[in-house]
Amino acid sequence: xxxxxxxxxxxxxxxxxxxxxxAALLGGMLFxxxxxxxxxxxxxxxxxxxxxxxxxxxxxVFAVIYCSGVFGGAITAILFNIPGAxxxxxxxxxxxxxxxxxxxxxxxxxxxxxxxxxxILSAILMMVATHPIAEWAITAFGPPEIFALIVFGLxxxxxxGAKTLWKGWxxxxxxxxxxxxxxxxVGGISRFSAWTIFGEPVTSQxxxxxxxxxIHFIPVILGFFAxxxxxxxxxxxxxxxxxxxxxxxxxxxxxxxxxxxITALRSTxxxxxxxxxxxxxxxxxxxxxxxxxxxxxxxxxxxxxxxxEGVVASETANNAATGAAxxxxxxxxxxxxxxxxxxLGVFQIxxxxxxxxxLINSKDLVWITFAAMFxxxxxxxxxxxxxxxxxxxxxxxxxxxxxxAIFLLAVVGAYALRNSLTDVWVMLIAGIAGYFxxxxxxxxxxxxLGLILGKIGExxxxxxxxxxxxxxxxxxxxxxxxxxxxxxxxxxxSSIVGELRKxx
Amino acid sequence: MTPFHTTLPRSTRMxxxxxxxxxxxxxxxxxxxxxxxxxxxxxxxxxxxxxQDLKKPANFPTRPLTMIVPYGAGGGSDQVAxxxxxxMSRVADIKFxxxxxxxxxxxxxxxxxxLAPPDGYTVLEHIDNAVSAYAKGDIxxxxxxxxxxxxxxxxxxxxxxxxxxxxxxxxxxxxxDQAKQNPGExxxxxxxxxxxxxxxxxxxxxxxxxxxxxxxSFDKPxxxxxxxxxxxxxxxxxxxxxVRSFLDAKKMRPLLTFLDExxxxxxxxxxxxxxxxxxKPLMRFRGFYVKKGVPKDRVTFLQNTCKAAxxxxxxxxFNRKKYMHLIDSFRDRAGSVKLIKNSVKIYRKxxxxxxx
Numbered sequence: 001x002x003x004x005x006x007x008x009x010x011x012x013x014x015x016x017x018x019x020x021x022x023a024a025l026l027g028g029m030l031f032x033x034x035x036x037x038x039x040x041x042x043x044x045x046x047x048x049x050x051x052x053x054x055x056x057x058x059x060x061v062f063a064v065i066y067c068s069g070v071f072g073g074a075i076t077a078i079l080f081n082i083p084g085a086x087x088x089x090x091x092x093x094x095x096x097x098x099x100x101x102x103x104x105x106x107x108x109x110x111x112x113x114x115x116x117x118x119x120i121l122s123a124i125l126m127m128v129a130t131h132p133i134a135e136w137a138i139t140a141f142g143p144p145e146i147f148a149l150i151v152f153g154l155x156x157x158x159x160x161g162a163k164t165l166w167k168g169w170x171x172x173x174x175x176x177x178x179x180x181x182x183x184x185x186v187g188g189i190s191r192f193s194a195w196t197i198f199g200e201p202v203t204s205q206x207x208x209x210x211x212x213x214x215i216h217f218i219p220v221i222l223g224f225f226a227x228x229x230x231x232x233x234x235x236x237x238x239x240x241x242x243x244x245x246x247x248x249x250x251x252x253x254x255x256x257x258x259x260x261x262i263t264a265l266r267s268t269x270x271x272x273x274x275x276x277x278x279x280x281x282x283x284x285x286x287x288x289x290x291x292x293x294x295x296x297x298x299x300x301x302x303x304x305x306x307x308x309e310g311v312v313a314s315e316t317a318n319n320a321a322t323g324a325a326x327x328x329x330x331x332x333x334x335x336x337x338x339x340x341x342x343x344l345g346v347f348q349i350x351x352x353x354x355x356x357x358x359l360i361n362s363k364d365l366v367w368i369t370f371a372a373m374f375x376x377x378x379x380x381x382x383x384x385x386x387x388x389x390x391x392x393x394x395x396x397x398x399x400x401x402x403x404x405a406i407f408l409l410a411v412v413g414a415y416a417l418r419n420s421l422t423d424v425w426v427m428l429i430a431g432i433a434g435y436f437x438x439x440x441x442x443x444x445x446x447x448x449l450g451l452i453l454g455k456i457g458e459x460x461x462x463x464x465x466x467x468x469x470x471x472x473x474x475x476x477x478x479x480x481x482x483x484x485x486x487x488x489x490x491x492x493x494s495s496i497v498g499e500l501r502k503x504x
Numbered sequence: 505m506t507p508f509h510t511t512l513p514r515s516t517r518m519x520x521x522x523x524x525x526x527x528x529x530x531x532x533x534x535x536x537x538x539x540x541x542x543x544x545x546x547x548x549x550x551x552x553x554x555x556q557d558l559k560k561p562a563n564f565p566t567r568p569l570t571m572i573v574p575y576g577a578g579g580g581s582d583q584v585a586x587x588x589x590x591x592m593s594r595v596a597d598i599k600f601x602x603x604x605x606x607x608x609x610x611x612x613x614x615x616x617x618x619l620a621p622p623d624g625y626t627v628l629e630h631i632d633n634a635v636s637a638y639a640k641g642d643i644x645x646x647x648x649x650x651x652x653x654x655x656x657x658x659x660x661x662x663x664x665x666x667x668x669x670x671x672x673x674x675x676x677x678x679x680x681d682q683a684k685q686n687p688g689e690x691x692x693x694x695x696x697x698x699x700x701x702x703x704x705x706x707x708x709x710x711x712x713x714x715x716x717x718x719x720x721s722f723d724k725p726x727x728x729x730x731x732x733x734x735x736x737x738x739x740x741x742x743x744x745x746x747v748r749s750f751l752d753a754k755k756m757r758p759l760l761t762f763l764d765e766x767x768x769x770x771x772x773x774x775x776x777x778x779x780x781x782x783x784k785p786l787m788r789f790r791g792f793y794v795k796k797g798v799p800k801d802r803v804t805f806l807q808n809t810c811k812a813a814x815x816x817x818x819x820x821x822f823n824r825k826k827y828m829h830l831i832d833s834f835r836d837r838a839g840s841v842k843l844i845k846n847s848v849k850i851y852r853k854x855x856x857x858x859x860x
Contacts, residue, residue, distance in 0.1 A: 047577050048602065051586065138734030186721040188609050188697030190642075205644065206615040213607025332733060333749055334726045338576075341726070345578015349586065351825055353749030418605050418612065459723055466720045467691060467736070 003363065004127060007371030010364065011060070020057050021064060021372060025379055028065035032072020032084045033391070037413050038218075039069025039085070043342045044416070055350035056365040060372040062343045066322050067119055067376040069339075070282060071384065074111040074315050075391055079104060082225045082406070086217060086452060087282035087318040089445040090290035092225075093161055094303060094310030101306050102246030104392050109251040110308050111315045112384030114264055118316035119377030121268050122275065122323030126330075127370050131359065134331035137276045143463035144475055146277065148484035150284075150457035155488035156295070157287040157449060158495070161304070163441030165499040171443040175450020176457075182214025185459035186466070210422045217451045219414040219427035224444035226410040227431025230403050232438065237399065247395040251388060252308065260312045263293045271317035275324025281337045282321040283452055287445075289317025323373055330354050330366060558596045558808050561801035564624060568599035571627045571792075574613035574634075576606040580725075580746060584658055584790050585629040587822040591813035598809065600627075609633060609697055611643055618645065622797030624806060627654070631790045632701050635844050639851035640699040640860060647793065648848070652803055653840035655810035656791035658823065659833045661763040662705055663773070664692070665740040665747065665756045667732060676759045676774055679739065683715040692739040693728040696721020701786045702741055704854050705762055712781035732756065743788050744770070745826030767830040786850060791840055807837055 012018055031042040042065055050058035073084025078095035091111065098107040125133070141149075154172055162168035181192045193211035195203045203211065236242035267289035274285035293313035294303045303310050328334040333355035335341040347354050352362060359366055394402075414427040434444050468474035475481050571589055575581040582604060589600035605613035610633045620626035630647065637643045645651060666673040673679050683690050695702040696719070703719070710716055720737055722728045725746060732740040733755060740747075740756070750756040758773045762785040766775055776785060792810060794803060813819055814834050823829060835843055 044577050044604070048586070051590070135734075138730045138736075142731070142734065142736035182607075183609055183697075185723040186696045188700070190608075209608055209611050209615050212609075213612035216607075328730070332730065334730045341576065342578040344726070345582060348578070348583055351821075353752075355749040355753055355755070357749065357753040418607060419603055419616070420605070420612075463720055463722065463731075466718065469688075469718070 003367045004371055004374075006364070007367030007369075008375065010056075010368045011371050011375065017057060017060070017368075020053075020061055021375070024061040024064035025068045025376055025383070028068030029072040029380075029383070029387075031065075032069035033075045034084070034409055037409060037416070038073065039065050040218075040338055040342070041413065041416050042069065043339055047342065047346070050346055051349055055347075055352060055362075056368045058346050058350060059343065059365060059369050062339070062346055063326065063369045063373050064376045066326075066339055066343075067319070067373055068380060070318050070322050071112070071115040071119075071315075071380050074115065074311075075108060075387070078107045078111060078311070079392070079395060080402075080406070081229050083221070085282075086221055086448055087286045087321070088314070089221070089225075089283075089448060090160065090286045090314035091311055092445070093290065093314075094305070094307045097304070097306035098308070098311070099245045099395070102248050103250070103306065104245065104247065104395060105249040105388055106252045106256070106308060107311050108388045108392065109385070110256075110260075110311045112381060112388060113252070113257065114260075114267075114312045114316040115319040116377045116381035116384065117264060118268050118271055118318070118320035119323060119380065120374060122272050122320040123370065123374040123377060125272060126323045126326055126373070130327050130331045133276055134327050134334075137328060138332065138334070140480065141277050142478075143460045143467065144478045144481040145484070146280070147457055147460035147464050148475075148478075148481040148488075149277070149280065150453050150460065152484040152488040152491075153284045153288055154450070154453060154457075155491045155495075156291045158446065158492075160287065160291060160294075160443065161445040162443035165495055167440075167442050168446055171437070171446030172450040174442075175447040175452075176454040178215050178220070178447070178451045179454025179458065181211060183212050184462070185455070186462045207422075210420065213418075214455075215426060215451070216417060216423065217448055218417045219423040220430045220451060221448050222410045222414050223427040223430025223432075224434035224437070224448060226406055227428065228434030228438055228444065230406055231431065231435040233399055234403070242399065244399070245395050247392045249389045249392050251385070256308060260309045262296075263309050263313050264316045266292055266296070267313045267316035268320045271320025272324040274317070275321030275336070276327050277336070280456070281325055282318040283449065285321040286314045286318040287449055289313045319377070323377075326369075326373070330358060330369075333358075558805065558812060560596070561799070561805050564799075564802050564805065565598050567625070568601050569625050569627055570620075571600045571602045571629060572613050572617050573602060573604045573629050574606065574610040574631075575604070577604045581629055581631060581790060583822075587819050588629075588657060588792065588810070588813055591816040591819035592809050594818070595812040595816055596805075596809040609637070611637060614643060614645060617793075617795065620795065622795040624794055624798045624802035626794070627806070628793045629790065630793060632786070632788055632847060633697075635847045636699050636701060636704075636851050639848045640855060642699075646848075648841045648844040650796050651793040652796060652798060653835075653837055653844065654792045654794060654803070654807050655814065655837065656789050656835040656840045656843060657810070657814050657819075657833065658788075658790040658826065658828050659831060659835070659843075660743045660745055660788050660826070660828060661761060661767070661785065661831065662702070662741060662743050662788065663758045663762065663770070664760040665732065665742060665750075665758055666738070667735070668754050668757045670738075673739075673759060676779055679759060680713060680715060680779070683717060688716045688718050690717050690739065691720050691737040692717045692741055693722055693731045693737045694719050694741045695725075695728075696723070699851065699855060699860055701788060704851065705786055706741060707858065708783045708785075708854065709762075709776060709781055712776075712783065713779065743827075744830075745828065748825070748827065763831070769827060769830055784850070786847060787843075789835075789843060791835070803837075811836060 027042055028039055031037050031039055073088035074091050077083040077088040077091040079099055081092050081096040083089045083092055095107045158172050159165045159168040162171055183190055190212040193208045270288045271285040274280045290313045293309055294300045325336045325340055329340045333353055335344045411424055414423045417423055437444055571585055573582050573585045586602055589602055593599055617628045634647050638646055731737045758770055761770055761773050762776045
């Protein structure tokens with residue numbers, strides 16, 4: 001507690017520090033909220049500037065961007081069906097229908113309040129138990145357990161956002177297939193990188209280089225959501241079907257909050273759990289949170305049609321994962337995702353290495369980061385409330401004016417990922433594909449989930465098999481792993497039975 | 505993305521307010537959001553740059569140079585590139601815009617580099633992976649021929665590590681004993697890319713001692729450290745600069761050094777030669793390149809700048825932190841070519857033995 005107060009004092013006692021805190025907070029929110037760019041883009045932009053900052057400022061700025069960036073992505077998900085980042089994708093399922101029903105204010109209000117709640121709870125956990133949790137996570141979760149968790153995650157989220165269970169699974173499989181393009185995680189062998197037609201090579205050397213780097217999920221997500229949404233709306237406008245959603249600024253009532261308390265708690269726990277596992281992170285957290293909310297609900301059929309609980313489930317979980325993801329980074333120096341990897345770089349640029357010693361050697365720095373993350377989430381609550389009252393008015397802008405902006409930002413976002421024009425082409429192709437996938441009842445969110453988890457899952461599976469000397473039966477010696485795979489199997493079978501019964 | 509300071513002509517760099525204003529102007533063009541960030545960050549950035557000029561060729565450079573980094577922001581390569589860019593701008597008053605282009609084990613950045621005109625404005629940072637990829641035929645460009653090495657500024661050796669509290673391995677001999685008793689059972693976390701320096705070195709070691717490990721291929725460095733600390737694997741193959749924090753924190757302990765003689769900081773760790781292996785160990789090295797065809801005077805200028813930057817205070821401190829002071833970590837152009845050619849020879853020989 002003393003440390004926390006000292007960290008908070010350092011944060012607010014110094015004008016310069018506080019200004020940076022606010023700048024990072026707003027920057028993260030803006031970059032998170034604008035489709036096309038995200039917190040990673042912002043991180044890459046400011047990385048050179050952090051070199052000349054004081055180390056505690058540099059780290060604090062990144063930590064705050066992390067918190068506010070994950071929240072920011074919910075806004076466009078709710079207003080336009082365009083998630084700011086993959087972890088906001090499940091927020092679309094219910095958030096966007098709410099907007100169409102003229103309840104955008106409530107959806108954003110819930111996203112704000114529960115993002116903050118999830119974030120605050122995980123920040124508290126981070127403060128009290130960073131070290132033991134980090135040690136537990138890497139000891140209990142080896143490659144076999146990570147693989148099992150991903151199988152489990154895919155099995156419980158397969159039907160989300162698709163018309164039928166089959167289309168849900170097909171979506172996931174398309175994602176998994178896309179994930180196999182590029183160098184394999186074990187031998188670095190290129191796959192699907194050089195194509196031939198009748199024995200003649202059709203891919204140039206440069207195309208081969210691009211494909212061996214793999215299809216990145218950022219252009220795909222921009223295409224599937226931003227571009228496909230623009231196309232869908234364009235069709236609606238052309239057919240005279242589009243009604244501009246009402247811009248309501250009504251905040252959810254306390255009673256509405258109270259109703260979803262269990263869901264919020266469940267999502268917090270799931271978010272924290274997914275966050276502390278290296279490499280899993282916020283995306284699976286959000287999907288799991290949403291899927292479990294559907295599963296335990298008394299009215300699962302209401303999900304996907306504008307249920308407040310759906311927004312709560314997804315947004316609580318993804319923000320809870322942020323604080324938790326700092327745990328392996330700070331305690332062990334192990335980054336779990338792209339932004340935490342960048343933070344590791346920031347530490348090292350300043351001649352420091354996160355890890356067991358940092359909690360002792362650079363206690364001030366760690367606590368200013370903890371305090372900043374805590375207060376960033378508190379600030380989200382306040383700023384988000386203000387934002388609810390204002391940002392909803394974007395809906396008043398005629399869609400034909402928004403389209404060029406969304407289009408431009410999507411192009412910039414795809415290009416900025418790794419300065420590659422090919423990524424922009426991939427995005428445009430994904431956009432057209434996404435339009436038809438949606439029309440036909442497949443789940444773009446499922447494809448993105450398959451693409452993201454496919455890479456992690458394949459890598460974990462390959463490592464497991466090497467550890468097991470290529471004998472899959474060895475999974476039985478890892479109780480946690482086979483229990484999760486068993487649950488995944490049971491879930492799969494029961495969902496198939498359910499689907500068949502529905503038809504009968 | 506544009507680091508705003510780099511685009512300032514020298515004459516306008518007079519004070520914080522003006523350069524901030526300039527930054528904001530530039531930023532407005534790229535978007536109001538970026539401008540907001542710039543307002544807060546630009547004033548902290550004015551101090552970079554100094555007077556000590558090297559002899560510049562006529563009309564070069566008239567704009568900032570681009571440095572392509574084939575790996576992600578914040579990683580080992582990115583850090584070297586940024587540290588070097590900073591040091592080079594200090595010694596010669598040239599500015600760099602660092603561009604990360606990760607993917608494909610470092611190959612995704614090569615097309616951009618090859619498409620850039622040979623005018624000296626595009627510098628590529630790359631590591632020995634480019635050399636092994638060329639030797640294996642994964643890339644067509646020969647780093648010693650199709651590219652001009654300006655200098656190599658990091659050269660380091662590899663080691664084998666165990667958890668510090670792992671009583672099974674008090675020393676390297678204990679590892680060998682265990683490996684002999686249970687061939688192929690001891691697990692070692694490594695980078696798995698076929699033909700990479702890491703894989704080749706372990707293969708040579710196993711061959712020399714007649715032992716066999718179970719090598720577990722990882723794609724991300726941090727996962728390897730987690731796997732060792734979390735007891736998922738028995739041993740770890742890595743370079744000391746990358747695991748320094750774990751060594752300092754007494755979480756990991758080196759058992760073997762792949763180097764001809766013991767370096768001072770690891771005086772108690774036996775070398776692979778002492779352990780009974782005879783081969784010349786491959787090294788991890790990171791250097792800077794321009795394309796073939798860049799005018800001679802520009803190459804000479806950049807080479808000299810690189811050399812001066814290597815001894816510059818901030819860069820020296822950076823390299824020290826990464827254990828790069830233990831062995832001679834600098835090669836000029838000729839030295840780099842020699843290093844690359846030798847490495848290609850070793851790689852090709854081992855690839856042949858391995859049938860790659």
